[in-house]
Amino acid sequence: MTWVPGAAGSPYGVHNLPYGVFRHGGRPDRIGVRIGDLLLDLDGAEAAGLVLAGGALRTATLNAFLALGRPQWSAVRARVTELLTDPAHRAAVEPLLVPLQEVELALPFQVGDYVDFYSSEAHATNVGRMFRPDEAPLPPNWKHLPIGYHGRGGTVVVSGTPVTRPSGQRATPAGPVFGPSTRLDIEAEVGFVVGTPSALGTPVPVDSFADHVFGVVLVNDWSARDLQAWEYRPLGPFLAKSFATSVSPWVVPLDALADAWLPAPEQDPPVLDYLRDIPHLGLDLRLAVDWNGTVVSRPPFAGMYWTPAQQLAHLTVNGAVVRTGDLYASGTVSGPTREETGSFLELTWGGAEPVKLDGGERTFLEDGDTVTISATAPGPDGVTVGLGEVCGTIVAAGPPPR
Missing domain, CATH: 3.90.850.10 (Fumarylacetoacetase-like, C-terminal domain)
Structure with missing residues (x-):
């Protein structure tokens, strides 16, 4: 069960965790993951050492993260799930949650073919x-x-x-x-x-x-x-x-x-x-x-x-x-x-x-x-x-x- 307010029972709960790219507060595009009606700023999470992806989550598109392959995708998903379900992480993670109504969503990955x-x-x-x-x-x-x-x-x-x-x-x-x-x-x-x-x-x-x-x-x-x-x-x-x-x-x-x-x-x-x-x-x-x-x-x-x-x-x-x-x-x-x-x-x-x-x-x-x-x-x-x-x-x- 997630501690994130309003996310329990949502189609975007911890069983989902879709990735996107967003703009907020005049800052450059950043990667986020949706939880309920909020976005977890993964750029900020990796900068704070809460998630480890070799810097791939600190970019303007998902491409660098996508290139890491399934073992890394699974490891990051497991870690994000832990951050959003274990109350011990709430104090560190909650400041990184952004309301969806405040952001502009961008093309999430640079399309090749x-x-x-x-x-x-x-x-x-x-x-x-x-x-x-x-x-x-x-x-x-x-x-x-x-x-x-x-x-x-x-x-x-x-x-x-x-x-x-x-x-x-x-x-x-x-x-x-x-x-x-x-x-x-x-x-x-x-x-x-x-x-x-x-x-x-x-x-x-x-x-x-x-x-x-x-x-x-x-x-x-x-x-x-x-x-x-x-x-x-x-x-x-x-x-x-x-x-x-x-x-x-x-x-x-x-x-x-x-x-x-x-x-x-x-x-x-x-x-x-x-x-x-x-x-x-x-x-x-x-x-x-x-x-x-x-x-x-x-x-x-x-x-x-x-x-x-x-x-x-x-x-x-x-x-x-x-x-x-x-x-x-x-x-x-x-x-x-x-x-x-x-x-x-x-x-x-x-x-x-x-x-x-x-x-x-x-x-x-x-x-x-x-x-x-x-x-x-x-x-x-x-x-x-x-x-x-x-x-x-x-x-x-x-x-x-x-």
């Missing part, structure tokens, strides 16, 4: 039916490998960053035109943050997932569907997705999700040997998508066809490296019903069935709209693990290029 997968069978089937109505919804390779694309790490932004409506080419009956996207969408996803890097030419096997991945963030892979429909063949998404990808400010350690693993959906046909993860486990994460104050869907991550371990194994099977700070995302999380879809493309079935919100009907995003994606997971002894939220508001497109 970014890869986005396409791992929900329901989502892939829905999109296939809309984009390729005269073909089979799933491409022939979909159940043999985790399909993905390389995105842009430089446009990954922290929750709360305004999202400028992108402009680009889109098809019309009269030919291609240039202008702001008119079918701007979201994709509710879960992201995995790499800590320990791999060596060039050395694949990461499925059973080494936890040796390389530090933790989890929520992701909104904003998508311009009209730009996407025109550009995506033959090489896949490009400008339709590279303008902004939002992530939550909290990196939830894998250790906090120990009670959230459960059997993943059966894979048929059987996968190739390098993709066989035994046991075959996914995560029981329950997402919620809020559009202008109305919860419009609750996507279930437990139904994802490809697991995080399989995604990492496929990402590196050709010898590609992962580096500290790399981010890979699950792809849109969608379930079998309309109320479980993770994109507005699916929720409104391509814009044909508008959604009723308090401020009127919507098909795709309008300027001024705000979308917030949140999630929880089961924790030990019936408690809940909070994954925070990723939020963004759409602002009007800028002037066209000259």
